[in-house]
């Protein structure tokens with residue numbers, strides 16, 4: 475059971491909104507070494523009080539949330555991540571009522587988050603069913619070498635990482651719903 479990604483692991487990995495934003499930045503831009511504008515080898519630093527990063531030389535800005543489900547959302551990134559975590563570890567899905575209770579948000583807000591995540595999970599079902607298979611193989615302790623997208627070191631934490639990878643991609647957001 476040591477490979478299971480628990481709530482403790484989650485809290486350690488994503489203690490706050492900044493950690494979540496960094497994760498999205500990494501997901502979308504990887505190890506961005508060169509600035510697209512000044513072409514210098516640079517470091518992007520987070521702009522204080524904003525959900526953006528800037529080039530240390532020319533100030534070129536990158537907003538990793540643009541065109542993702544997190545963009546313009548009044549829900550905190552950490553609440554989004556926690557919801558995604560709950561969805562990714564639950565086999566039978568998560569109800570809006572459950573999210574309302576866990577996040578301490580209104581039912582309406584919880585319902586919108588659940589709807590958006592379900593929709594994205596549905597759109598990426600193939601990739602996700604692969605992840606769930608890997609996850610179950612591990613939990614069951616019957617792991618035999620390489621299988622599917624999984625490798626020897628693939629753990630449940632990768633399941634969540636892959637889910638996030640999908641969610642961090644620019645999406646065509648669903649009609650009018652901004653949780």
Ligand SMILES: [Zn+2]
Nearest residue numbers: 509512529532
């Ligand atoms: Zn630059």
